[in-house]
Amino acid sequence: MNRSPIFIDLTNLVSNPIQCGIHRVEREIVSHWPGTAELVPCRFDSAIGSFVEVPADRLQEIIDGISGDVDRRRTPLPPGKRPIATDDLVRGLFNPEVFYDQLRLNAYSNLCRAPHSGIRWMVYDFLPYLRPQDRSCRTTELLMPYLRVLREVPQVSFISAAARIAFIERVIRMPDRAGPVIPLGGDGLGMPKLKFDGGKRMFSFVGNTDPRQNVAAILLAFEKLWDDGVDAPLTILGANGDQAPVEASIVERLRGREPFNQMDKATDGFVRHILNESRATISVGSAEGFGIAAYESLHAGVPVIALKGIPSLDLISPGGRLTIDAATPDLIANAVRKLLDDRIAEGLWNDAAGLQIPTWKGFVKQLAKWLQGEIGTMKPGEHDGK
């Protein structure tokens, strides 16, 4: 058992805290840390080329700033007092962030090469490498150094089985470096399990109208349903994406139709409200790193129309969702029609209510065990979701 402190690298969080998935994960880790070993927040100080501790009060201030009213996030961090000793870092430095800063990468590379290095990283997905068409061209110089260092990291954990498989079979191809899959929590919205109400007919999609989310197919499906006289309102909770002209034009076309509603700001409060009003949510993105929206929907007991292969849903037992093989308007419309049948819908609601969805507390507990060396490599699907 590792009694030494575990350093957690929060460089991005403390230098540019925003409401993003990775920073959410970091906040949960810091908030729920249950380990016997001390968790010491640190950051990479590029001025001195080494890691320095982040004062606990300063970290709390940043975390409060993200969720609170007072924006104190941008206050410059004071320079690091002194570098953390390399031996300490080698014994236990954990990186939960994705970054491309060459100096920081070089620092990790050196630490990984030390004898008996205990450096550990958490990996979310490999979408930028495996689905380059979703991103701007010529990002190689930015992205590849990260992978090059990743292949030197002795132990890596994953948030999904899909990411772990990609690591082992496609990107790094070093099975001995692949640690466990530690699923994220689905209880971030803090909602109780909802009950089926046949009077609810609204379907919702949470996320921006990004082409990867196949929102055009969702919109066209509902347009067809409405043209056919089907009573099934749709709410999009998210803004129009910059690179989504097709989606924007359909949204513009539908804007005047009564059953259609779009809200730009997808705050937790809005998401809770929408889930409360929904008969089901729709999650048919073809390039999901994890798929937190579907996960949180099921945690709240709301069924999901889901595209096959969403990583988060592969982590939990079947039930509570209608899975479609392709995100086409016809398949989505068919799924909506099925869900409008109270008997089918109620069955899915009941299934969803019975699902055991991992919690954030469970995630951090599992992570702590791995970081403290209490568990090693796990097979996909083997995780403590409680």
Add this chain to the structure above:
Amino acid sequence: MNENEQLILFDMRCLQDSAYKHRGVGKLSENLVRSVDRLSKKYKISTLGLVDPALPPLEDSFRNLVDEVCANAHVGLERGPTVFIELSPMTHDPLFVARVVNDTDVLKIAIVYDFIPLLKPERYLPNPSNRIHYDTQLTWLSRFDHFFPISQYTADELHRILHIDSTRITNTAAPVGSAFELLRSSALRERLPKRYVLAPGGAEPRKNIECPIKAHARSGALQDAQIGLVVAGNYPWDWQARLRDLYVSCGGQSDLLFFTGFIDEDDLVAIYRGATCAIVAAHMEGFSIPVVEAMAAGTPVVASDIPAHVELVERGDLMFSPDDAQEAMSKLEMLVSNESHRAAVIEDQSTRWQRFRADNIASMFWNAVDGLLVTRKPGTVFNVTRGSRPRIAFLSPMPPDRSGVADYSAATIKELGKLVDVDVYARGKLLEIPEGASTANTISPFPFVSPQYDRVIGVVGNSDFHLEIFNLLMRYGGACIEHDNRLLGFYRILHGLGRTQDVAQMELKRAVSCHEIDSWMSDESLLEATFLGELAKSCSPLFLHSKVTTALVNERLNAGAIHLPFSIYRPWTYDPVDLTIKNNARKRLGMEDGEFAIATFGYIHSNKAIEEIIWAVDLLRSWNVPAKLYCVGGWATLEHQLFLDLRSRLGLEDHIVFAAEYTSDAKYRDFLLAADAGVQLRTHFLGGLSGGLLDCIAAGLPTVANDDMAEAMDAPSYILRVPDHPSPVLIAEALAEISDRIRDRTKLGGERLLYSDEHSFKRYSELLCQYLGFDLKVPWRSRMKEVAA
């Protein structure tokens, strides 16, 4: 088209040109084009206007007179019976329409106005260049089948100057505007004296306005009676001042002289109608619109005794010598002072102008054209129509130009020459006639205007090698084989920013900023436009080698571009997938046993994703694949230090080889034989092709290529596709798959052979002929037999 169908082709350049479009030439031209449907009673007609992109665009009122407009005179064999009406043969470049004029299958008709420059060469043809140009125009004019001079005088001149037989001449005339038959008010008329003499002129010395000025000023009767002189025509101020001085110096009262300046037709009619009489004193005219207009307005007119006036006025007592102001004065005084004489003249002239009504002229003209169509026997200028082998002019860069296009054209001509007669036109004088060609010539407009060619093909690509051919295609039209998927550099560097923006905007149908053009120039992966719009508009047909680009151009530009699959120009005379041959090639290149040799062919440039390929090699080696990359091609730019640095940074010096210089064909082929895998990528899309990928396919070398390129080339299954945005992981993954699964290319033979056959120059030439309209099943006579006959 059947025999009752007729294409009527009009040269509409005179209606684009502000010097003619609203004057006599324009009025007659508009009247004839507008009335073309008189032929519809007998024929199913379609109309096409030829316009010159270098002139101002046609006004809508003229554009709407024809079914379509075309930016050059290249009209294909399939057009059917055609009549070409040259509305103004002596005012614009005759070469523009020369291909039509030389086509004996076309009935060619010219409207002839005058030969005034020959009457006063010292003014109109002051230097040898002008005279040669005018003589050239006369030569081209003589090639028309039938002529419609605007007066008997011009008809006589036509016979005198060009020896045109009278059976080929039918007179026509300029029409009197319809405004002369209507009565409208005019503010200008209110400002003029109660009684005045009208002198229609124009800022041209031959209009001889000095004669009426002197005659009026010297006439005591006119001066005493306070009868004014109104000079119509847009005379500049300094000219007006000189004329005023002349008027006063001849005894005229300055307040009796008026200049109208530019006036519209309604005002013109009003001042004609308000005049006591009119005087037209021109020295030279082919026809006189002012004389006819005066008659139409009911204003008695006296005119100089030049032939064009004589045939209109036909009365010696109303004519005077243009150099005799005294005589002109007496004719004026007679009209003004003798009311019964004036009335008699009005009566006499009231019917003379009727034949110049627009309707009458149109009817006479189209009836005459109909008569010509009935008796016409089309010629057989095209080789194919007289049963000979088709003859093609092929304009292209040729070896020794060091370009892929030049090599490709040479290979094309070798096969094409087996099917048709090919005359090559190259950038410079070729030392020998290329294999397959009949003759070798230097690029010029000649093939575009010569009747000896059934088709003219220009080859264009994205470099300055093609500028002259491009310009000729723009001017004269013709078939075009376009090699590249985009002409960004060609436009930006050779045609300037403004035209580059215009062409991009035309294609993308949105505003394109200078900044955007610059960003495309610096990174073609951002490029959105093909810049093929002008070629698509001018060329018929436009051949493109890429399936993807063809679809894109046709969709964006509503064009009819044709996909002509790219041919293999490094074919194999032996089996390139033979293992022994491969092993021997590996030995010659010093490749190690067990090494997974990857080759990429062509110039080494960032737009071929070289960085990504280097990173992919790094990944492969981390996956324990013993990869070694050979970049077979020289450096394309000075940026190569970046690649060297990256190789060094990744510690791949022993595993990546750059051929820094031009690779010989033998060595290049050795790499194709010896490699285990190829990788050919592009970071600009729009259907870009790759000669390197084609070589890999022909050699049966399993290769990784990006989607766009593989699709554009209809790549076979042993070409593994990766997304267009290059990812080293996916490139490495595909290469690893080749290493694991299809490294043994002996199993790919069947597919390779099929592809090679479908992409051979033989097949390419057959398709080219087919698309050009040549039926290869017809047993043509060879030219040698024809010459002997």
